[in-house]
Amino acid sequence: MSTKIWTLWSGGRTNEEERLLLKRPSAELPAPFGDREKREIKTIIAAFLERDDALGLAAPQIGLSRKIIIFKTRGLHERSPVRSRSDYEVLINPRITQKRGPEEIMSEGCLSCPDISVEVIRSTEIKVRALDEEGNKINRRYTGFQARIVQHEIDHLEGKLILDHADGAIYIPKEKRVILMALLQRELPIEEREIVPA
Numbered sequence: 001m002s003t004k005i006w007t008l009w010s011g012g013r014t015n016e017e018e019r020l021l022l023k024r025p026s027a028e029l030p031a032p033f034g035d036r037e038k039r040e041i042k043t044i045i046a047a048f049l050e051r052d053d054a055l056g057l058a059a060p061q062i063g064l065s066r067k068i069i070i071f072k073t074r075g076l077h078e079r080s081p082v083r084s085r086s087d088y089e090v091l092i093n094p095r096i097t098q099k100r101g102p103e104e105i106m107s108e109g110c111l112s113c114p115d116i117s118v119e120v121i122r123s124t125e126i127k128v129r130a131l132d133e134e135g136n137k138i139n140r141r142y143t144g145f146q147a148r149i150v151q152h153e154i155d156h157l158e159g160k161l162i163l164d165h166a167d168g169a170i171y172i173p174k175e176k177r178v179i180l181m182a183l184l185q186r187e188l189p190i191e192e193r194e195i196v197p198a
């Protein structure tokens with residue numbers, strides 16, 4: 001059975017408990033890692049590897065309010081499944097230390113905001129300080145679409161979802177429009193946004 005992904009809504013209803021956890025900043029992992037931290041890191045890796053529809057996953061999305069993210073580093077555009085250890089990266093307590101390059105607007109989806117996509121402005125180059133799976137300090141630089149994915153996942157650790165950006169249009173599939181519009185009312189002042197049925 002696959003790991004449950006926590007979502008703001010499902011089946012036409014908002015998920016109050018899941019929403020509260022998704023919207024709150026998660027806790028840092030103390031280093032060096034003990035058994036609990038090692039287990040948590042393993043749990044999110046396993047949850048990520050179960051899925052072939054995710055470019056990345058943050059711990060709060062599986063109900064774990066901890067600063068851990070995982071994301072694909074290869075095959076970002078062809079939806080190919082993760083095959084080896086070099087196809088993904090795990091960052092613990094990641095912090096963006098620098099944002100550079102031009103900003104770019106692009107629509108993003110999120111497993112925790114099912115069925116919609118939202119246009120979000122992101123930096124095209126970032127530098128990140130974090131710990132790796134063993135607890136070693138690392139510095140990374142990401143560009144382009146990869147930088148977007150990492151920013152999306154780091155946002156999750158601060159309780160920030162794509163709807164909290166909504167820099168442009170929000171795309172909602174026609175057949176789900178009625179139900180989702182009602183749910184979105186509580187997430188953002190909808191009259192200020194441009195809604196595009198996709």
Ligand SMILES: [Zn+2]
Nearest residue numbers: 109110111112
């Ligand atoms: Zn997400």
